[in-house]
Amino acid sequence: MSWGLIFALTLMLFSLRFIFLIPGLPLRLPVFIQQALTYSAPCLLVAICAPIVLLEEQQFRDISDNPYLWGTLFCIIAARLIKNTLLTVILTLVFFYTLIYLF
Numbered sequence: 001m002s003w004g005l006i007f008a009l010t011l012m013l014f015s016l017r018f019i020f021l022i023p024g025l026p027l028r029l030p031v032f033i034q035q036a037l038t039y040s041a042p043c044l045l046v047a048i049c050a051p052i053v054l055l056e057e058q059q060f061r062d063i064s065d066n067p068y069l070w071g072t073l074f075c076i077i078a079a080r081l082i083k084n085t086l087l088t089v090i091l092t093l094v095f096f097y098t099l100i101y102l103f
Helices: 004-019 031-037 040-053 065-080 085-102
Strands: none
Touching: 040 065, 065 085
16 A cells, blocks of 8 residues: 555656646746745755754754754854855864764
8 A cells, every 4th residue: 555655646746746847838827826936945944954953852952052053053154154055064064063072
C-alpha cells in the first residue's frame, strides 16, 4: 500500500509541476497569486529551520546557550552586511562550529 501511495503521489506531483513547465500552454496566474507565491520560499525555509533552531527533544532550547539560534542570527546579520553568499556561508559555518566547540 505504501509503495502504491508513493507512486501515486509522485505521479500527481510531477503532472502538476509539468503543467507549469510546458512553454506552449497559455496559462496565466492572476497577479495576486503571483505576489503570494513570492512568499512561498521564505515560508518554506522558516517551516524547515524553525524547529531545528528552536526545539530540542520536543522542548524549547534555552536562548542563552543555543548555538543554533546565535548561528542563525549571525547568518542573517552577515548576509545583510556582506551580500556575498559564499563568504556568508563560510563565515557562518566557522562561527557556528566555534560556538559548538565552546558550548
